[in-house]
Amino acid sequence: MARRFLWQHRATLVEEGGRLQRTKLAGIEGRIHAGLGDLERAERCFREARRGFEEDGLTLRAATLVIELAAVCVRQGRWDEASELGVQAAETFLAHGIQGEGLMAVVALQKAFELRLATAVLVESVAAFLRRHEHDASARFEIRIA
Numbered sequence: 204m205a206r207r208f209l210w211q212h213r214a215t216l217v218e219e220g221g222r223l224q225r226t227k228l229a230g231i232e233g234r235i236h237a238g239l240g241d242l243e244r245a246e247r248c249f250r251e252a253r254r255g256f257e258e259d260g261l262t263l264r265a266a267t268l269v270i271e272l273a274a275v276c277v278r279q280g281r282w283d284e285a286s287e288l289g290v291q292a293a294e295t296f297l298a299h300g301i302q303g304e305g306l307m308a309v310v311a312l313q314k315a316f317e318l319r320l321a322t323a324v325l326v327e328s329v330a331a332f333l334r335r336h337e338h339d340a341s342a343r344f345e346i347r348i349a
Contacts, residue, residue, distance in 0.1 A: 226255030230268055237275055237327075246275050266295040267333045270312065274326035282319070289316040289326060296333075305336045308344040322348050 233248030249272040256265035269292040276285035293313035301309055312329045315321035328347040335342040 222255065223259060226252050226259065229255065230271075233268075233271060237271070237278075242275050242279055246272060246279075249275065262295060263299055263301075263337070266292040267330055267337075269295070270326060270330040270333065273316075273321075274323050274330060277321060277323040277326055285321070285326070286316045286319070289313070289321060303340070304342060304344045305333065308332050308336070311344075311346055320348075324349055 229248045230252035233245045233252060236242070236245035236248060249268050253265050253268040253272065256262075256268060269288050273285045273288035273292065276282075276288060289312055293309045293316075296305065296309040297313075308329050312321065312326065315325055325346065325348045329344075332342065332344045336344075
């Protein structure tokens with residue numbers, strides 16, 4: 204349903220929104236494609252959104268997209284790339300002083316990659332939590348591995 208709505212209204216959303224709107228839209232499209240199993244399209248969308256957020260100086264939003272990209276890489280069996288992306292994103296969050304539940308989620312992700320135990324479900328759940336945490340500092344993180 205989200206896919207259909209987005210596709211029906213994409214032109215209007217892009218036309219009426221600015222660059223940031225297009226960047227956010229690319230991230231949403233990436234999540235939809237990932238959910239539908241179209242991992243190549245998801246990867247392209249996540250890379251586009253990451254670039255856009257980085258260009259706009261939204262480093263933590265870009266780092267969340269890096270985590271989502273890492274999940275796609277895990278699902279594609281590209282473990283080394285996924286691990287590099289996951290650790291890179293975790294280091295970005297740590298460098299920016301994330302605290303509380305966000306810190307727990309990021310450290311769990313970093314350790315899972317370092318120990319080669321990260322699953323797509325874990326990585327996706329960390330990304331989803333960080334998106335929630337951005338808008339709700341009281342959000343609670345629960346580890347999901349499978």
